[in-house]
Amino acid sequence: MTALDSVPTTQRPMGVAPQGPLDISDDDLVSCVACGLCLPHCPTYRVTGLETSSPRGRIAAMRAVQFGGAPIDTVFERYMEECIQCRGCEAACPSQVPYGRLIEGARQALHERRSHDRRRRRRLAEWLGYTVILPRHRLVIAATWLLGLGQRLRLVPRRLVPRGVALPLVSLTELRHPLQPTAPTAPSGASSGGPSTGNPTNAFDAVLFTGCVMDAWQRGTHRSAITVMESTGAMVGLPGPGGDCCGALHVHAGRTAEARRLAERVIASMPGDAPIVVDSAGCGAALKDYGHLLGSPEARAFSERVHDFAEWLAPRVDRLAVRDTHERVVVADPCHLRHVQRQTTPVRSILAASHRTVDTDDDGLCCGAGGAYNALQPDLALAARERKIAALQRAAGGAALTDFRVVSANPGCLMHLMAAGVRAVHPADLLAEALDPEHPRWPRDAIRPEPSRHPGSTP
Amino acid sequence: MTRVGAVAPALSAAEVAERAREIAASIGSSHGPVVAVGAQTHWEVGGPVPDLEEALVVRAPSGIVAYDPAELTITCGAGTPVAMLDATLAEAGQECPLDPADPAATVGGVLMAGLSGRRRLRWGPLRERLLEARFVTGDGRIVKGGGPTVKNVTGFDVCRLLVGSLGTLGVAVQVTLRCQPRQSVALWTVGPTGVSAADVRRRLFNPSCVASDTQGVHVLFEGHADDIDAELAVSGCTPVVAGPIGPQGPWRGRISVPVTALRAVVDGLDGLDGLDGLGALATSMVPAAGDGVTVAWLAEWGVGTVHVASLSAEGLLAARALAQAHGGWLLREAGRLGPAGPDGAGPSGVGLDDGFGVGLPDPQIQRRLKMAFDPAGRLNPGRIPL
Amino acid sequence: MDATVPDHRADRSFASPSDAELTRLVADLGVALGPDRARSDPLELALYARDAGVASGRAAAVCFPRTTAEVAAAVQTARRHGRPFLGRGSGTGLAGGATPVDDPVVIVTTQMNRVLEVDVDERFAWVEPGVLNLDLTRAVAHLGLHYAPDPSSQQACSIGGNVATNAGGPHCLLYGTTQAHVLAAEVVLPDGTVTVLGGLSPDQPGYDLRGVFVGSEGTMGIATRIAVRLMPDPPALRTLLLDFTDVDAAAATVSGIIADGLVPAALEMMDADITRMVEDFVGAGYPRDAAAVLLVEVDGLTHGVDDAIEIIRRVGTANGARTVRVAADATERNLLWKGRKSAFGAIARIAPNYYLHDTVVPRTRLVEVLRGVYAIADEQRIKVLNVFHAGDGNLHPLLVFDGREPGVMERVHAAGDAIIELSLSVGGVLSGEHGIGLEKRAYMRSQFSPDDLHVQAGMRDAFDPDGFSNPHKVLPAGSRCGDVQSLPEGVWV
Numbered sequence A: 001m002t003a004l005d006s007v008p009t010t011q012r013p014m015g016v017a018p019q020g021p022l023d024i025s026d027d028d029l030v031s032c033v034a035c036g037l038c039l040p041h042c043p044t045y046r047v048t049g050l051e052t053s054s055p056r057g058r059i060a061a062m063r064a065v066q067f068g069g070a071p072i073d074t075v076f077e078r079y080m081e082e083c084i085q086c087r088g089c090e091a092a093c094p095s096q097v098p099y100g101r102l103i104e105g106a107r108q109a110l111h112e113r114r115s116h117d118r119r120r121r122r123r124l125a126e127w128l129g130y131t132v133i134l135p136r137h138r139l140v141i142a143a144t145w146l147l148g149l150g151q152r153l154r155l156v157p158r159r160l161v162p163r164g165v166a167l168p169l170v171s172l173t174e175l176r177h178p179l180q181p182t183a184p185t186a187p188s189g190a191s192s193g194g195p196s197t198g199n200p201t202n203a204f205d206a207v208l209f210t211g212c213v214m215d216a217w218q219r220g221t222h223r224s225a226i227t228v229m230e231s232t233g234a235m236v237g238l239p240g241p242g243g244d245c246c247g248a249l250h251v252h253a254g255r256t257a258e259a260r261r262l263a264e265r266v267i268a269s270m271p272g273d274a275p276i277v278v279d280s281a282g283c284g285a286a287l288k289d290y291g292h293l294l295g296s297p298e299a300r301a302f303s304e305r306v307h308d309f310a311e312w313l314a315p316r317v318d319r320l321a322v323r324d325t326h327e328r329v330v331v332a333d334p335c336h337l338r339h340v341q342r343q344t345t346p347v348r349s350i351l352a353a354s355h356r357t358v359d360t361d362d363d364g365l366c367c368g369a370g371g372a373y374n375a376l377q378p379d380l381a382l383a384a385r386e387r388k389i390a391a392l393q394r395a396a397g398g399a400a401l402t403d404f405r406v407v408s409a410n411p412g413c414l415m416h417l418m419a420a421g422v423r424a425v426h427p428a429d430l431l432a433e434a435l436d437p438e439h440p441r442w443p444r445d446a447i448r449p450e451p452s453r454h455p456g457s458t459p
Numbered sequence B: 001m002t003r004v005g006a007v008a009p010a011l012s013a014a015e016v017a018e019r020a021r022e023i024a025a026s027i028g029s030s031h032g033p034v035v036a037v038g039a040q041t042h043w044e045v046g047g048p049v050p051d052l053e054e055a056l057v058v059r060a061p062s063g064i065v066a067y068d069p070a071e072l073t074i075t076c077g078a079g080t081p082v083a084m085l086d087a088t089l090a091e092a093g094q095e096c097p098l099d100p101a102d103p104a105a106t107v108g109g110v111l112m113a114g115l116s117g118r119r120r121l122r123w124g125p126l127r128e129r130l131l132e133a134r135f136v137t138g139d140g141r142i143v144k145g146g147g148p149t150v151k152n153v154t155g156f157d158v159c160r161l162l163v164g165s166l167g168t169l170g171v172a173v174q175v176t177l178r179c180q181p182r183q184s185v186a187l188w189t190v191g192p193t194g195v196s197a198a199d200v201r202r203r204l205f206n207p208s209c210v211a212s213d214t215q216g217v218h219v220l221f222e223g224h225a226d227d228i229d230a231e232l233a234v235s236g237c238t239p240v241v242a243g244p245i246g247p248q249g250p251w252r253g254r255i256s257v258p259v260t261a262l263r264a265v266v267d268g269l270d271g272l273d274g275l276d277g278l279g280a281l282a283t284s285m286v287p288a289a290g291d292g293v294t295v296a297w298l299a300e301w302g303v304g305t306v307h308v309a310s311l312s313a314e315g316l317l318a319a320r321a322l323a324q325a326h327g328g329w330l331l332r333e334a335g336r337l338g339p340a341g342p343d344g345a346g347p348s349g350v351g352l353d354d355g356f357g358v359g360l361p362d363p364q365i366q367r368r369l370k371m372a373f374d375p376a377g378r379l380n381p382g383r384i385p386l
Numbered sequence C: 001m002d003a004t005v006p007d008h009r010a011d012r013s014f015a016s017p018s019d020a021e022l023t024r025l026v027a028d029l030g031v032a033l034g035p036d037r038a039r040s041d042p043l044e045l046a047l048y049a050r051d052a053g054v055a056s057g058r059a060a061a062v063c064f065p066r067t068t069a070e071v072a073a074a075v076q077t078a079r080r081h082g083r084p085f086l087g088r089g090s091g092t093g094l095a096g097g098a099t100p101v102d103d104p105v106v107i108v109t110t111q112m113n114r115v116l117e118v119d120v121d122e123r124f125a126w127v128e129p130g131v132l133n134l135d136l137t138r139a140v141a142h143l144g145l146h147y148a149p150d151p152s153s154q155q156a157c158s159i160g161g162n163v164a165t166n167a168g169g170p171h172c173l174l175y176g177t178t179q180a181h182v183l184a185a186e187v188v189l190p191d192g193t194v195t196v197l198g199g200l201s202p203d204q205p206g207y208d209l210r211g212v213f214v215g216s217e218g219t220m221g222i223a224t225r226i227a228v229r230l231m232p233d234p235p236a237l238r239t240l241l242l243d244f245t246d247v248d249a250a251a252a253t254v255s256g257i258i259a260d261g262l263v264p265a266a267l268e269m270m271d272a273d274i275t276r277m278v279e280d281f282v283g284a285g286y287p288r289d290a291a292a293v294l295l296v297e298v299d300g301l302t303h304g305v306d307d308a309i310e311i312i313r314r315v316g317t318a319n320g321a322r323t324v325r326v327a328a329d330a331t332e333r334n335l336l337w338k339g340r341k342s343a344f345g346a347i348a349r350i351a352p353n354y355y356l357h358d359t360v361v362p363r364t365r366l367v368e369v370l371r372g373v374y375a376i377a378d379e380q381r382i383k384v385l386n387v388f389h390a391g392d393g394n395l396h397p398l399l400v401f402d403g404r405e406p407g408v409m410e411r412v413h414a415a416g417d418a419i420i421e422l423s424l425s426v427g428g429v430l431s432g433e434h435g436i437g438l439e440k441r442a443y444m445r446s447q448f449s450p451d452d453l454h455v456q457a458g459m460r461d462a463f464d465p466d467g468f469s470n471p472h473k474v475l476p477a478g479s480r481c482g483d484v485q486s487l488p489e490g491v492w493v
């Protein structure tokens, strides 16, 4: 008789309802039928061909831990950490396995375990990053400023940065100029007005969430977003104090408790009912998930207000006066937009009048950026990027990287791609370039009340 | 459609079973060679002709066992003449493109010879047609391979193995074939002059055959009349004759080369001209039955088959050498070499009786396969020489 | 008579290796392929314990060759250590074909994923076995070509796996299954030598070894390079959706269309529950209240296609179709197909487990067989969904259940047995495209006699006289003696 006792089973034993060490629902875990249809949509599987770096394999490993008594050891940890959390698998899964929930649960278990036995230096670094810097806007700016200065002074040693990994080339000038919300004007006001301060209220038509890293690294894009939004006649507000960091990276790292605290601060920073516009796909996904993260009615109501930049703009795009640039741009949908927010049409429709958008043939396979992933798993991230770049070039008809631009609405993806020499640009920046300066901005009057997402409901 | 004649008689499954038992019993009660005989239209292929005096000669029954047009399959005795099968199918507007040179050939013989017809480019090789076979093995077992439905992956593919096995693995008693709707129009055409067969083919979506010979390009179209008109316009082909039977010749050999080498082989055949008068053959040979023309070679583009004929064994040997030089081989087809004399006799096939002329690939596997079906080597000894 | 028959090794068993043997095996594989490409961590092995089927086994080691030579080296190493081996592609097989039994070395082809050569004029390509089916079609799309066999799993399954299972798909109705699209395969034979079966020439001297290899489910060696036919994209292509308030009417339409002299490119059927489910997933505009829908595709030259649409409309309407919708554009067509191709995966939304059968019945018997299938499921109190290749009578009754419910497996198996018995009784076959693998071999005896199985065992032996390649698959144990069949030891269901 073959002894199978020592073999962890990846299958749920029939007729038993065990309680395993991972804080994830058994129902979620068994909903995977191992069909493998997600495999090609997983960037890490695509570049390795290993079941261990595939969604199906990761789920099977979770099952082995949860049902089969397999240990939570370094092997398991590696399988979980190699996941980019792009959730391409989730969008592709016909059984709608909630992979995002599963991996977050598994990461949380790992985080808790790690708190005990991780090397102290690494823990200190993580604590510094996740708990001290990210939630503090000024610190991110300061850290970024130092980084930017360091880059110029060549103080950041090359060898500390894995080759080809994205580091933002920070504009120090940008950082000296804070963003400004639209100034309150007369009801028919069409001028850009002077700066104004204070919390967003219902006086604004939309609030632009600025985030931490994005604001520090790509503030110019925020400016573009505000310009474009204002051109539709909208008054754009900014978050009040506390609206610094969405907590997405914390969720990904399994630091759920910290993420919850950040989410509460973000919600508090944007009271009222004006739509919240996010021009970073990662942040947008995180904000849209607050309802699930916090589970409170307020959080759910808040998440309802969140829109991606393109999603907000698409129904208003007719108000934009743009030139047709005839430029062909290849769309690289950020995972958090395509797989998580499931928003793919808006970015194409907002660019329709000014650019010729081209799609890749890879079903939106992740580029490997994945928030902090490209720094933590550089090999996989770079291999995924190589694949992505090949797809981008195919879409551009085999053109050289210098000969076309790529549009992506996520700062992480933009930097990751730019680090490889891709001319990647945010759609807000593309639109800002294409705005017709001669044309008057749309009058504000016409856009109140806010076009409803639910036809028939009265404001 | 030109072949419609007498339809096949009905044959009951019980009769087939009885016949199978008889064949199994006669194999069991004898010891010498066992030779299945069809219409003997292709008797010389694949090795020396068996001595029927010495052998137990067996024949498969003839007739239709089951046919429902809505299934697109037909089950018949393996001894059914193809002409009768065709007539039966034609009544329901269907066909099974076995396309033997001589419609007197039996269904079993055609399958066992395994040579695909002229319409292979579009309708696929002969081996795709056989869905189920009931046969008697060399050790007297009555065996069923495959299944009667159009789709089936149950177990190993016995049918693919039988097609082309030249009666060396079993005596086919009953077969089920996949049929298809008969196309409303079939039209042979000649291609525009000065345009190569490969170019003509590139202009077309799915011609049934694109062939070339010394006289030009021949294309068979099948389908909707309006579509064919459009394709004619695109390709510049000119209609010649209706019906699926195209250029005919008293073919004596069949070259099989990698599709990528076809052009080189065709050029080489042109070059053989002076050597042994293959070209001269085109004019000196008696035209075969049908409306076609007589040529010395006919190449099927996109398939890699070249039919060749020669006045002498040397001519065929030269063609064989040419094929082999390009990674192919030449199978000697039925019939005596050269044009038949008044008494039906002609030059003998000296040097070509060795079946394939090349060693068999993976002979060990082939030998073990033979052993599995015919452990004592009684079926058609000498055919498929191993 | 039997004295002359060589011993059959098809059902040979291999003893479990000791820990020391395993260590030596993995070390040697590491030498042959490089250390990171031969692995044996228990958790990693557990992930290779099964495919998309139900049964689960155990591998001794798993390795990831990148070249034919490396596959041959892996096979030779396994044999030297007395271990069987098993080829694995994407592991989407539904019959346990890639489930490791008797602690084999699992040889995974996912890192052999290059399209090596595309010949546009002669319309073929040489590919490595790990190339995914849909990737191949995408790689040649800009040339106006495609790879015709399109299993519903085409986005994920490998060409090597397709060859091994002779995979079919909706469009195989007109264009034939994988068998018709494989010209040649370079194969590492079970003795570790390399050969090429078939070729680019139309016929090979001797027996059609290529034809035997296709569909042999990994029991005759490992394909390392494959030459496949590519098909030109049809000039005209139309997809129709017919919607019925009655399953019988839909089934009658299927045979009606064929009897009318039309073989569509694809002719698929989905019943009420599955239609609703895929509509929830893709939102393709499938009628959520239909009792059954037919998805029909016709392609070719324009006039023929127009005629075909009329035939379908006429036959459908005569049989009581509520609506006949022709997809307006590529987007609509793709959405309809996405729905159809997501159907299997989507069932987990109803219940967490499924068992899928794959019988084929004569299409004129579809109405009665479908009725029978629903009755059987009712009797066993199991939910059954039907989504299948109606055009060729290939049923896919999906029995969905929650394995946590006590006693449910017995009822699932009882229903499966009854469905198979019913299908065979009307002249059908056991498997249309998923293969036999491990899970269906018990049923082989209901379709084949001992003599039938005897010659099949001989075919396997011809390729693998020592029984090293994917043992315990396809043929039931003791293929000549008719003993009672069970799952081999060490396999979990």
Ligand SMILES: Cc1cc2nc3c(=O)[nH]c(=O)nc-3n(C[C@H](O)[C@H](O)[C@H](O)COP(=O)(O)OP(=O)(O)OC[C@H]3O[C@@H](n4cnc5c(N)ncnc54)[C@H](O)[C@@H]3O)c2cc1C
Pocket (backbone or CB within 6 Å): B035, B036, B037, B038, B039, B040, B041, B042, B043, B059, B060, B078, B079, B098, B099, B100, B101, B102, B104, B105, B106, B107, B108, B109, B110, B112, B113, B114, B115, B116, B117, B118, B126, B166, B167, B168, B170, B171, B172, B173, B249, B250, B251, B252, B333, B334, B335, B380, B383
């Ligand atoms: C000039 C020429 C061109 C041809 N071109 C084509 C073509 O284009 N397409 C095509 O399909 N064919 C073609 N053929 C092949 C030919 O049509 C068939 O091979 C032939 O018809 C066989 O049928 P038969 O009944 O005469 O068999 P026979 O000549 O009697 O036998 C042929 C072989 O099959 C075996 N055999 C016969 N019946 C059985 C059985 N029931 N069970 C087992 N073994 C059996 C015999 O033992 C023998 O080895 C051509 C032949 C010729 C002469």
Ligand SMILES: Cc1cc2nc3c(=O)[nH]c(=O)nc-3n(C[C@H](O)[C@H](O)[C@H](O)COP(=O)(O)OP(=O)(O)OC[C@H]3O[C@@H](n4cnc5c(N)ncnc54)[C@H](O)[C@@H]3O)c2cc1C
Pocket (backbone or CB within 6 Å): A034, A035, A036, A037, C051, C052, C086, C087, C088, C089, C090, C091, C092, C093, C094, C096, C097, C098, C109, C129, C150, C151, C152, C153, C156, C157, C158, C159, C160, C161, C162, C163, C164, C165, C166, C167, C168, C169, C170, C217, C218, C219, C221, C222, C223, C224, C344, C345, C433, C434, C437, C470
């Ligand atoms: C949702 C879903 C839908 C499906 N739809 C269809 C369908 O419509 N039609 C259909 O036919 N199938 C279908 N299948 C089944 C499955 O996708 C096919 O059987 C496919 O061909 C398996 O390919 P794979 O790469 O996953 O092979 P695997 O599952 O890895 O292996 C399958 C078999 O092939 C062998 N094998 C794999 N690679 C090689 C190689 N290189 N050389 C030799 N042997 C090898 C294995 O040993 C095993 O026996 C479906 C499966 C799923 C999950």
Ligand code: SF4
Pocket (backbone or CB within 6 Å): A031, A032, A033, A034, A035, A036, A037, A038, A039, A055, A056, A059, A089, A092, A093, A094, A095, A096, A097, C345, C348
């Ligand atoms: S996650 Fe979904 S798509 Fe992936 S294997 Fe599981 S059920 Fe299939």
Ligand code: SF4
Pocket (backbone or CB within 6 Å): A041, A042, A043, A044, A045, A053, A054, A055, A058, A082, A083, A084, A085, A086, A087, A088, A089, A090, A099, A366
């Ligand atoms: S989230 Fe992305 S990287 Fe992780 S398993 Fe899913 S597809 Fe793969």
Ligand code: SF4
Pocket (backbone or CB within 6 Å): A134, A210, A211, A212, A213, A214, A215, A244, A245, A246, A247, A248, A249, A280, A282, A283, A286
């Ligand atoms: S997701 Fe947004 S807010 Fe959160 S860390 Fe990243 S950039 Fe900052």
